[in-house]
Amino acid sequence: MIRVNIFVEGQTEETFVRELLYGYFQEKNIYLNPILVKTSTTRKGGVVSYAKIKxxxxxxxxxxKTAFVTTMFDMYALPNDFPGSGSGLKTSDPFQKAEHLEQEMGKDIGHDNFIPNLLVHEFEGLLYSNPQAFAAWFDESVASILQDERNAFPSPEHINDNPLTxxxxxxxxCCNGYDKPxxxxxxxxxxxxxxxxxxxxxxxxxxxxLESIIPVL
Incomplete structure (x- = not known):
């Protein structure tokens, strides 16, 4: 069985891996192991400093070296010491930006069994894949607002990374009482x-x- 260790930012992402990804990949003979990043000797969660993550x-x-390591970090609000963040990349394409940062992180880590990955722009962006799901937990008006916001962008991953939006x-x-975890x-x-x-x-x-990983013999 192929083993993949996934470093995640928080409990929400850890549960996401366990509940949505684990079973799917297990059927493909790939075992996923989510790992919460450590921010100090006593605390876990969040990418507050790349120097602590590396x-x-x-x-x-x-x-x-027969197992693989990957990441599920938000591209939004990455720390200033993240590889490639200060290289002056000028692009409005979120995919180009993510790929650039991933390539730089991959080069910085420098291991063949490392697969860099960033979420564009953050975990909540994935939830815009179907805003109607919010109706069951909040109400129809919330789902309608989020659907209108989703419709304003080419895809959920294009919803911008401005601190306010x-x-x-x-x-x-718009979701009173929304609790990410x-x-x-x-x-x-x-x-x-x-x-x-x-x-x-x-x-x-x-x-x-991840599906195309070739086992290391």
Whole structure:
């Protein structure tokens, strides 16, 4: 069985991997192991400093070279010390930006069993794959507002990363009581992996990459 360690930012992403991705990949003989990044000796979660994340990725890649290591980090609000963030890349294409940052992170980690990945722009963007799912947890008016916002962009992954209008900010503005650890994974489960993959091409490309892994002998 192929083993893939997925470093995630928080409990929501950890549950997402366990509830939506684990079973799907297990059928393909690929075992996924979500790992919460450590921000200090006592705390876990969040990418507040790349300098704190890099050693964790490096050690995991060296720990077992027959296993793979990948990431599920938000591109939104990456720390300033993230590889490629200061290179002056000028593009309005979120996919080009994500690919550039992923390539730079891959070069910085420098291991063949490392697969860099960023969510465009953040986890909540995936939830815009089907805004109607919010109606069951909030109400129809919330679903309608989110659907109108989704319709204003080419895809959920194009919803911008401005501090006031990033996907998470939009959802919190209209969903009174939205709790990411509680609602995030439940909404994703209701939406379903197939729909998310159809709507979010960069996310889907990452899953295709994992599906195409060739075991290290």
């Amino acid at each position: 050693p964790q990725l490096h050690r995991k890649c060296l720990e077992d 990033a996907p998470s900010k939009r959802i919190r503005n 509680l609602h995030g994974s439940l909404l994703a489960i209701d939406i379903g992996l197939d729909t998310i993959r159809q709507e979010c091409q960069h996310f889907n490309r990452w899953l295709l990459r």
